[in-house]
Amino acid sequence: MSLALPENLTDTVITVRHLADRDAAAFAAGTTDAAVRRFAHLPTPHYTAETVREQIRGVIADGLRDGNLAVLAPSPTRPTTASSARSPSSTSTAPQPKSASG
Template sequence: MSNPNDALGSSVDRSFLAVLPISDGVVTIRAMSDADAEAYATGTTDALVRQFAHLPLTEYTPQIVRDMIQGVIADGLRDGTLAVLTISDASSNSFLGSLVIFDVKPDDAEVGYWVAPEHRGRKVSGRALTLAVEMARKLGLRKLRARTVQENPASERVLLNAGFEQVGDARPEIVPSGKTEMSVNYLVEV
């Protein structure tokens, strides 16, 4: 079946908000709210998040996060170019981690994620990735891409468990933070 967005040749009309929230009953992926700002900012201070999540800023305060929610994050959701989302506990709605869909192209997009250290060990990111695949399907995408740096076994495990396959060998690439890292590429058909 042809993808109606192919004709547009761009990422317009990717209605993230139309497919959110999405939940498996344990975790939910939803738009960020101001109530997430504190937990998001705290999560970004974790050493593994700093090392592997390649966030664009070196420091996030709750106020910076609130400004982003009103600004760049709202813009991205509206124009279909960027979705910075919260992975929340489906029961309490509290913040567990972050999932980002970016570099949206007509057929595919890249996904990134992190889980706050106190919520790790319960396969939260695996559940979130499965929901991201469902989201991508609903958005009319055909593939989701992901990247890890070479020495990130937890993320590698999570991606393989979620059905992603490694594409090629590790190679130096510019990551979203702007640095160059030895990256491993992954792909899943949605």
């Protein structure tokens, strides 16, 4: 199942958009957070901005296209960690950091 979403979905409070290269450094940094390491699906032991960019173009793009992966990126103006959610049937190995609060 493929789920085609617009580049940005927004109301006046939350914007949901595709993960982009500009998110790579923050995403990689977020994977060092203790709560992220504890609760997220992180198949790779160490992430760099470059490895995240490769995943954005590879396994993340594949999972989004196939409809078995959702990756949410925070607004660049918000100091939060990127969050992700996987469908139960997902087999992608993309990192899945979550904020400690949710």
